[in-house]
Amino acid sequence: MKDRIAASAAAVCVMKDNEIIHEWYSGNHHFHNGARKVDEFSQFNVYSTRVTYVGLAAAIAIYDGVIKSLDEPISNYLKNYDLNILGITTIRHLVTRTTGLQFQGNEVVVRKFAEGTSFEGKKPEVLAEIIKKATGKTVAEIITERVFKPLGFTQTEWRTEGKETLVCDINDPNSYPVLRLESNEGSDRNLYVTARELALWGNLHLNKGAFKGEQILPKELFENVTSIMTPNTLPVHLPRLGYFWWIQDKNVTNSEIGPDLPEGTYQILGASGCSCTVIPKHKAVVVRMTNSLWTFGGKNGFDYIADIQKFGNLVEQVLNEY
Template sequence: MDASSRFNVYSVRVTYISLAAAICIEEGLIRLHDPLNDYFPGIQGEATVQHLLTRSTGLKWTDGMAEVVAPPGTVLEGKRPDLVAAVIQQATGQTVREILHERLINPTGWTHTGWMGAAAENLVCDVSPLGYSTIRLGADDGTDRNLFVNARELADWGNLHVNAGMKDGKRILPEKVIRQVTTPVHRSGQPSFGYFWWLKEGQSRHPQDELGATLQDGSFQIFGASGCACLVIPEYRAVAVRLFNSLYEGYDYLADIRGFGDEVMRGLRKGEC
């Protein structure tokens, strides 16, 4: 294992998919308040693209069918990046991969970020209770759980957000796109979300909040099933990432990821002394 090693980042990938959606919204290809039934005929209720991006559609999906279980914006639900990808493809005729390569990955020069459909020497296997190593491959169009990234480019991903779409003095993305994905949507009794990012605002805590208690307001983070994480702390202009490959269950993942944020803050504050 070395600096080129690439890990499957699992749910960290959803922030890449939501960025693709934000690009489409900024370019007028998708409207934030488009009803989901514009894209998925037969869906009942009033859920919109914004609700989908902020995990609050109020829909429960079973075997491809959606049932309204709550008013939009009132409950926290699982992430559905696959539906976001479907909206993008319907609206633009392009896949998530095509949009991100054109607007992000090629302009940044990243060579260790991508959805993998075939094995490669620098892909790190996952370990699990099954007793043997596995590697998850799949479609390379941006719809599957197979985004592999190395540590430097994941940190660069976070840094692109710190710098409002700039990299090495070059404008990669419009500042409005970055602001769009990291601006909180406020709903009574619900946690603060951007587009799939957990956002830190004040001391109020949701039971599923993944953010460390000591993180500065304005911080945001995404966490994946294998333990991978990307944490952005704009006040310190800091990014912290970690890459793990463990699919073991039965541990307190919330304590773990909250502790990660608090440990990063301890290090930053120690550096101020």
């Protein structure tokens, strides 16, 4: 698949029963001469996979009582927008991608559909703004303090400048490789992670906040993050989400999760092909990394969703055999 999507780099990391049981690394950080070989220290830009970090920061703020609840109206924080248009839209609608809103700049918002009635693109930057107003801290500050430091993470970073271990994005196999370097506040598309640390991120969720016998964050918090939080008003065939995690639900016909994966599986996928799949039934986490944007969104005849579903089905097959 790495070759099919014109990626220069790929990795797989599988955890089961809290241990890494398989790792695989292939390729180089880009296609040009002098490119660094991919290894366990290679940090991939995980793109939309980053939204689970924003979601956990929101869950922490809610658990701490700084944000009142998942059903608190976003109008309590976004005073610069038309409050009539924001209406009764809540933080629940934000984390489950059902707001019906389109934000245009810092002051203009347009309603596209009634909240909780259809599915939309992600808005992590809006949630991050709410978190910052509620807590006085950025997403990155909250997650670094409450997760990265206790777990000893050093290779999960919102990068503002380049370094040797960053894997480049491939927009086209014949063009120059690029790095996406943006704000270090925690909601932009510049989160670089190794395959191992993304697997450990998924495993922290699998263990409901426990790490090496110590409860790093409350169990209840993770139970909420990885359970269906989508409002009941959403048509049953549309995706069910926790705090941005896609949750396996057999009633859903429009999902990125492979249909063979069991109920309770949750997953997140990024534009470059990076994904983290957590399967409680198997006590397993499976991470895959690639660095290509060449086929994203159906470009160059590639079915992005069919690919991740096929990968998920393969994961289920392999874990059953294991």
